[in-house]
Amino acid sequence: MKRKLGFLMLLGISSLLLSGCYFNLFQTAKTLDRGRALLGIGLGVVPMAIEGETAVFITPQAQLGVGLADGVQLTLKAGALAALGNEPMGQFGAAVGELKFRLFDEPGAFAFALGFGGGWSVTYFGWGIHGSLYFDSNVGFLPVYLAWRPFVPLGGIGEDSPGGFASVLSGGLRLVFSERATLLLELDYHTLWQLLSPGMSLVFTF
DSSP states (O other), X not given: OHHHHHHHXXXXXXXXXXXXXXXXXXXXXXXXXXXXXXXXXXXXXXXXXXXXXXXXXXXXXEEEEEEEETTEEEEEEEXXXXXXXXXXXXXXXXXXXXXXXXXXXXXXXXXXXXXEEEEEETTTTEEEEXXXXXXXXXXXXXXXXXXXXXXXXXXXXXTTXXXXXXXXXXEEEEEEOSSSEEEEEEEEXXXXXXXXXXXXXXXXXX
16 A cells, blocks of 8 residues: 555656646545545646637646545646647646545535645646635435635736735536546636636546
């Protein structure tokens, strides 16, 4: 188990060195116990208006989670932003980390979790800090989840705004294939940019 966790940590640290952009949250209220780990691979689509025209970007993303204690999870995430077609914009860098705490998780009812973190991201206009609230339905016929992530850009929102506050809202379906594999189908909304980003992520738990 220690060797496996060491390999996953190395993989996660390596992913943080890649250029990327952080759009989709791809996290639910489910939280790892001590000694468990997860690896998530996802892809989002982001339409942006640039000089009066709509450009479409794809955002491949990866995350690594480790259970530090029962119900306490450290998650590291990185991704990439690539334009479809001949758009002039290139890739951006992002690296975000979060500590997530399980508050409640009752089978047949619901799960609730709280997170704190930050990092560097285009979503945060550079360096930023965030909080997160997660809610899952544990009802079998309604496998939905919701998340709200308010964030504060440490450099302000734009050149004319030294301070500011914005958030990302997400929701979707959590489709559990097995004890080790879960598919997340998600729609994220950036409240300041007013952008919708659909995406999907396959999460493996070890």
